[in-house]
Amino acid sequence: MRIVVAPDSFKGTATAAAVAGAIRDGWLTERPTDDVVLVPMADGGEGTLDAFETAVPGAVRVPVMVTGPAGTPVQASWLRLPDGRAVVELAATSGLPLLDELLPETATSRGFGEAIAAALDAGATGLVLGIGGSASTDGGAPVLEALGLQSDGSGLRALPPLGVTVLTDVTSPLLGPDGAAAVFGPQKGITPDRVATVDERLAAWAARFPHVDPTTPGAGAAGGVGFGLLVWGATLARGADGVAEVLGLPGLLRGADVVITGEGRFDGQSAAGKVPSVVRALAAAVAPDARPMLVAGAIEAPLDDYAAAASLTVLATQTTGEPDDALADPLRFATIAGVRLARMAG
Known part of the structure; x- marks a missing residue:
């Protein structure tokens, strides 16, 4: 069988x-x-890199040193796929497990952007980004800064030829009672009395980009990194569906007797x-x-x-x-x- x-x-x-x-x-x-x-799966969070590495013959891990969520260096890696794309996992660069203590006001997603930039510098022709497990609620601003964004809105590097697919199982908007600060802030240490302040900070960040709708499902994923990646021009995809598509799971299932x-x-x-x-x-x-x-x-x-x-x-x-x-x-x-x-x- x-x-x-x-x-x-x-x-x-x-x-x-x-x-x-x-x-x-x-x-x-x-x-x-x-x-x-074997087709180990993931939903865009912890384990996404491992899933692709196991399921895609010829995939190669590339080590990279990045700024961790606490602002100190962490050793991470991204994955080079045989078709030229790269897989980068936020949990491995800017995730909660990398913190010794919660840092609700200062945790940063910058390392995720640095890993993306490293993959592009190495010639990646497309990106698959898993954004589950974030430690921060910074709207993805540090990610875009690592990708060249200047204070005047210029400098952001171009998308790679094969585009950027973002894997997330979160459908929350960026702002409001269902947004990044209100729903996911508490698990990152944001106390109830600080939620409104953080939400206002995210709103001010979003106002810089009137062409991007902060109510887009998934904009609130990873403390707003979803929104930041939308600003860049990325496409959000439901995590497990996106992983299944990239891994070619439908084709692998054909002819199966047991799943x-x-x-x-x-x-x-x-x-x-x-x-x-x-x-x-x-x-x-x-x-x-x-x-x-x-x-x-x-x-x-x-x-x-x-x-x-x-x-x-x-x-x-x-x-x-x-x-x-x-x-x-x-x-x-x-x-x-x-x-x-x-x-x-x-």
Whole structure:
């Protein structure tokens, strides 16, 4: 049988590539002659670079030193694709995990712009930008400054020939009660009494670019980096859909007998454009006879769309009696999940 394994990362515990590999190892233990194809997925946040690196033969990581979110240097990398495009992940250059403490007023997205500039300087002919996991709420101004923007609005470097695709699963506008400061500011340390002030700062920044609509869905992504990239002329795409398209997932799904997807927590939000829902929909369209299966750290929503599923928390409880072991050693239980699902496949 042909098995396609296309999970998201299990946030904070394991990358999509590692989870996919563990599921494959378990599956092949039970069914060693099956053809198992790995397509680790992402939604534009942490793990986007890893997903592309694993799924695209010939992709090469290029190291780069950039300004981290705290203003100090951090070692990061961008990914060169064989077609000449580059993948740059904001979480790896300007993300929350890079901070020792929250910096609601001073965290910067500049390093993301520096990594983009480095990729362009190295000859990238197009860009795929993942903007999840931002530590800042600066409207993307430092990104554009790193790309040459001057105070008078001139100097911004041209888009590469193949354009710029921005991957995000956020549809918030830049401003207002559903905007960057109000919705995502608290997780970055912005206190309720400071939300209005930060929103006003973003409004003043947006007013410099009357040709760009700050109500555009996704303009508020990554603390407003989405808006900054719209100013540059980039195209926003729903994260998991965009990753699937760039990875060629529809073509890889054709002829599959089983399609396995997953994420850390499968819940009521999973149907709203998260990786499992995107993979499931694509499989239904191009491989309608394939059996859909799910692996998740925890399963908290109905499984009506899946032929079989495995919860790492349940497997840990059954194996060690300690459900928290699923968080401590997710790959062990993802491997067990692969074995279980292979047995269910018959």
